[in-house]
Amino acid sequence: xxxxxxxxxxxxxxxxxxxxxxxxxxxxxxxxxxxxxxxxxxxxxxxxxxxxxxxxxxxxxxxxxxxxxxxxxxxxxxxxxxxxxxxxxxxxxxxxxxxxxxxxxxxxxxxxxxxxxxxxxxxxxxxxxxxxxxxxxxxxxxxxxxxxxxxxxxxxxxxxxxxxxxxxxxxxxxxxxxxxxxxxxxxxxxxxxxxxxxxxxxxxxxxxxxxxxxxxxxxxxxxxxxxxxxxxxxxxxxxxxxxxxxxxxxxxxxxxxxxxxxxxxxxxxxxxxxxxxxxxxxxxxxxxx
Amino acid sequence: xxxxxxxxxxxxxxxxxxxxxxxxxxxxxxxxxxxxxxxxxxxxxxxxxxxxxxxxxxxxxxxxxxxxxxxxxxxxxxxxxxxxxxxxxxxxxxxxxxxxxxxxxxxxxxxxxxxxxxxxxxxxxxxxxxxxxxxxxxxxxxxxxxxxxxxxxxxxxxxxxxxxxxxxxxxxxxxxxxxxxxxxxxxxxxxxxxxxxxxxxxxxxxxxxxxxxxxxxxxxxxxxxxxxxxxxxxxxxxxxxxxxxxxxxxxxxxxxxxxxxxxxxxxxxxxxxxxxxxxxxxxxxxxxx
Numbered sequence: 001x002x003x004x005x006x007x008x009x010x011x012x013x014x015x016x017x018x019x020x021x022x023x024x025x026x027x028x029x030x031x032x033x034x035x036x037x038x039x040x041x042x043x044x045x046x047x048x049x050x051x052x053x054x055x056x057x058x059x060x061x062x063x064x065x066x067x068x069x070x071x072x073x074x075x076x077x078x079x080x081x082x083x084x085x086x087x088x089x090x091x092x093x094x095x096x097x098x099x100x101x102x103x104x105x106x107x108x109x110x111x112x113x114x115x116x117x118x119x120x121x122x123x124x125x126x127x128x129x130x131x132x133x134x135x136x137x138x139x140x141x142x143x144x145x146x147x148x149x150x151x152x153x154x155x156x157x158x159x160x161x162x163x164x165x166x167x168x169x170x171x172x173x174x175x176x177x178x179x180x181x182x183x184x185x186x187x188x189x190x191x192x193x194x195x196x197x198x199x200x201x202x203x204x205x206x207x208x209x210x211x212x213x214x215x216x217x218x219x220x221x222x223x224x225x226x227x228x229x230x231x232x233x234x235x236x237x238x239x240x241x242x243x244x245x246x247x248x249x250x251x252x253x254x255x256x257x258x259x260x261x262x263x264x265x266x267x268x269x270x271x272x273x274x275x276x277x278x279x280x281x282x283x284x285x286x287x288x289x
Numbered sequence: 290x291x292x293x294x295x296x297x298x299x300x301x302x303x304x305x306x307x308x309x310x311x312x313x314x315x316x317x318x319x320x321x322x323x324x325x326x327x328x329x330x331x332x333x334x335x336x337x338x339x340x341x342x343x344x345x346x347x348x349x350x351x352x353x354x355x356x357x358x359x360x361x362x363x364x365x366x367x368x369x370x371x372x373x374x375x376x377x378x379x380x381x382x383x384x385x386x387x388x389x390x391x392x393x394x395x396x397x398x399x400x401x402x403x404x405x406x407x408x409x410x411x412x413x414x415x416x417x418x419x420x421x422x423x424x425x426x427x428x429x430x431x432x433x434x435x436x437x438x439x440x441x442x443x444x445x446x447x448x449x450x451x452x453x454x455x456x457x458x459x460x461x462x463x464x465x466x467x468x469x470x471x472x473x474x475x476x477x478x479x480x481x482x483x484x485x486x487x488x489x490x491x492x493x494x495x496x497x498x499x500x501x502x503x504x505x506x507x508x509x510x511x512x513x514x515x516x517x518x519x520x521x522x523x524x525x526x527x528x529x530x531x532x533x534x535x536x537x538x539x540x541x542x543x544x545x546x547x548x549x550x551x552x553x554x555x556x557x558x559x560x561x562x563x564x565x566x567x568x569x570x571x572x573x574x575x576x577x578x
Binding site: 016017019021022023024025026029031033034035036037052138158159160179209211212213230231232233234235236237249254255256257258259262265267271 | 305306308310311312313314315318320322323324325326341427447448449468498500501502519520521522523524525526538543544545546547548551554556560
């Protein structure tokens with residue numbers, strides 16, 4: 001298994017810490033638990049949002065959040081991204097600050113809490129948008145979930161965290177985790193934006209549910225394939241269909257459901273060889289309740 | 290088992306709908322999937338937020354959201370709550386509209402997407418706050434999760450949805466579900482606010498993770514006990530300890546972890562009688578992947 005280019009740094013002491021508790025028998029237990037801390041994201045001189053995050057890759061989170069909000073459109077030059085550990089803030093600086101005031105006004109009216117993001121802005125630029133047609137092989141899907149389920153992660157260490165992985169064919173490129181699944185996606189988006197990586201030949205894998213928000217973020221990232229081990233909402237499926245995005249849900253061991261893009265799905269995997277993985281990967285995941 | 294006073298109306302056709310897909314064998318499958326639609330919440334003449342919700346109990350969601358945001362403080366008289374199906378909006382009217390503009394200004398700066406809510410306002414009024422000391426019996430915990438896991442729900446029907454249950458001793462009073470776990474909690478808060486029900490002698494059960502947001506909302510609702518079948522974050526546990534809130538995580542079958550309030554926990558349940566439930570309740574939940 002090739003290691004991803006970037007992933008959570010499990011050697012860091014500040015992403016999770018031991019919490020004392022008592023189990024059902026009254027015995028004292030110590031459990032390693034993920035951290036959660038506020039991060040203020042500034043665009044030039046305006047504070048845009050305070051995100052609750054485990055705290056790694058704050059620059060990518062800020063860039064990806066602003067990018068997925070449509071606040072860093074094409075042509076806007078980012079002149080600096082500065083993270084200050086003490087004030088728990090990231091400042092993203094651009095050469096010209098036009099149009100943001102207007103966006104912020106709209107945002108004030110429609111900041112979508114239940115979406116965990118800004119609804120008004122999120123849909124912007126999606127009207128009539130179509131994803132590049134992308135082939136997806138079931139052998140890639142199974143290889144990816146096999147690798148991702150076994151990859152060293154805060155999920156396996158501490159649980160109660162979501163993971164999002166940028167993949168190419170059967171190779172995980174970028175693995176991000178966060179308490180909020182939208183943060184993990186935004187960190188991937190920030191990495192892509194910073195590195196100038198195109199989404200056209202990529203697959204986005206997430207442990208979280210396929211809500212409209214996830215499909216919309218994936219579309220903003222230009223990624224034509226979105227897969228998850230979790231369930232989905234009706235609107236998430238409808239959006240993927242209208243965007244020409246291939247959507248795979250409930251990907252567990254051998255099982256999955258293709259909700260959009262069946263015609264682009266190539267069923268080249270030998271299912272009998274996959275089923276054996278199921279119980280192993282289940283056990284791996286079983287510690288997260 | 291006594292039925293709760295209020296729960297999702299499973300006879301409604303508009304909370305979930307069948308979605309066509311293809312499984313791993315290429316066979317066409319039809320899956321009942323929960324809906325997700327925007328709901329604009331207005332406070333008098335100001336649109337406060339657009340929430341993504343399954344769409345039931347919009348009046349409770351609006352009242353509970355505003356209440357948990359500190360935008361409906363004691364003494365503010367609600368003169369009307371009007372839901373308009375066509376425009377997908379709820380307008381909450383109060384006699385005096387003081388102070389909201391100021392709150393909205395703050396909100397604009399700190400609306401915490403990753404928290405799925407407004408961080409700045411959420412912490413307000415929690416400084417030095419202590420929950421009323423409340424006893425919790427393990428027999429109640431086991432009885433509640435036994436009932437809740439088997440209660441007819443959108444979760445059992447369609448999955449990909451969170452549930453929050455307001456309980457008293459071993460009796461589930463109010464069962465709310467939503468795509469966003471914070472919406473389900475806000476609907477419970479709205480019901481309590483509308484019905485004038487105190488949280489002091491209640492237990493809040495949720496299927497979602499115990500993040501700082503959940504603990505903060507529970508504190509705003511005046512509920513001294515919060516329990517979840519899911520995991521928790523370090524800050525969620527710390528907040529509960531400082532608030533004197535009893536916090537129970539990873540409540541599955543016989544197992545649980547008490548993260549705060551061990552001294553108020555009465556271990557009166559016979560564990561050997563509980564373990565038998567585990568596999569049954571696991572199977573019940575197993576259809577949600």
